[in-house]
Amino acid sequence: MKAHTKETQAKLTPNTALDILKEGNKRFTNNSKADRNLLEQVKDTQGGQYPFAVILSCIDSRVPAEIVFDQGIGDVFSARVAGNIVDKDILGSIEYGCKVAGSKLVVVLGHTSCGAVKGACDDVDLGNITSLVSKIKPAVAAVKEPTDESLRNSKNTDFVNEVSKTNVNHTLDNMRKQSPLLTEMEAEGEIKIVGAMYNVSTGEVTFYN
Numbered sequence: 001m002k003a004h005t006k007e008t009q010a011k012l013t014p015n016t017a018l019d020i021l022k023e024g025n026k027r028f029t030n031n032s033k034a035d036r037n038l039l040e041q042v043k044d045t046q047g048g049q050y051p052f053a054v055i056l057s058c059i060d061s062r063v064p065a066e067i068v069f070d071q072g073i074g075d076v077f078s079a080r081v082a083g084n085i086v087d088k089d090i091l092g093s094i095e096y097g098c099k100v101a102g103s104k105l106v107v108v109l110g111h112t113s114c115g116a117v118k119g120a121c122d123d124v125d126l127g128n129i130t131s132l133v134s135k136i137k138p139a140v141a142a143v144k145e146p147t148d149e150s151l152r153n154s155k156n157t158d159f160v161n162e163v164s165k166t167n168v169n170h171t172l173d174n175m176r177k178q179s180p181l182l183t184e185m186e187a188e189g190e191i192k193i194v195g196a197m198y199n200v201s202t203g204e205v206t207f208y209n
Contacts, residue, residue, distance in 0.1 A: 001036040002044065003074040009050035009102050014192030017052045017105035018207070024070035025205045033070050041073035049074045054097035056171070057109040058084045058116060062200050065109065069205070077103060083116030084108055085135045086171055091179045098191050099181060106182065106191060108175070109205070110168040111198040117164045118154035139167035168195040 012020075027033055054077040055065040065071075065078045077097040079090055086094075097103045110117075119129060120136035143162050146152060154160055172195050176183045185191045196207045 001034045001072060003041040003072065004050045004052060006048070006050050006102075009052055009104075012052050012104050014104045014189070017103075018192060018194065021053060021069045021071075021105070021107065021205075022207065025068060025203075027070045028068050029203045034072075036072045038073055045074035049101065051075055051077050051097065051101060051103050053077070053105040053107060054079065054094050054103045055107045055109055056081075056084050056086070056090065056094065057107075057198075058082055058111055058114055060111060060114065060200075063109070063111045063198050068198060068203060077101070082132055083114065083120070083136045083167065084110055084171055085132070085167075086174050086178065088178075091175065091182070094175070095179060095181050098185055104191055106175075106193045107207075108168050108171045108193075108195045109198055110164045110171075110196070112161045112164065112200050113157070114160065114164045114167075117160055117167060121152065121156075121160060121163060122154050136163075136167050139163050139170050142166050142170070165197055168197065171195075 051074060056079045057063055057065050059080045059082050066076060079093050081090060094106055098106065116133060117136055120133040120140050124130065124133055140163050143159065143166055146159065152159055172193060175193065182193065186193050194207055196205050198205050
């Protein structure tokens with residue numbers, strides 16, 4: 001499999017870009033990786049890069065975007081921060097990927113058993129982690145069940161995973177509110193912005209808008 005060129009990138013639509021990631025994750029879960037020469041792709045991309053997607057994911061070591069989507073060198077921009085949240089720097093990076101470098105798809109990828117989400121559920125107060133988890137706490141508050149406070153913590157796996165899903169939606173909302181550039185590109189059909197959840201037990205990615 002060859003690295004993307006300006007021509008192959010230009011031919012892709014946001015929907016076909018999404019299909020490529022879905023197919024890649026299916027290969028990953030089937031343990032049937034695409035045939036590619038990574039060193040050859042290094043040489044192919046030395047003069048420029050033409051990624052088709054930008055993936056915002058958590059720093060969790062179990063969720064390396066290029067691997068779980070079976071992509072190679074030069075295929076995707078990978079932005080990573082604990083809890084897959086956005087700030088101006090992350091948004092600027094995503095805007096660059098789409099408006100300047102031509103990517104057709106933005107994916108906000110959350111995952112099950114997220115440590116950052118667990119920290120928000122437990123009101124962790126530790127160094128700069130405190131500020132980070134504060135950005136996830138609105139998702140904690142948005143999940144209304146269970147109402148029993150003793151069940152609204154990191155020990156409740158179902159609660160944590162529901163907060164993780166909600167946090168992805170909050171990130172999508174914040175992205176659209178805080179980046180008029182991305183919102184305009186989405187409205188014009190130049191890009192697609194979607195949410196997704198990775199299951200750390202199965203390797204499967206579930207997409208949702």
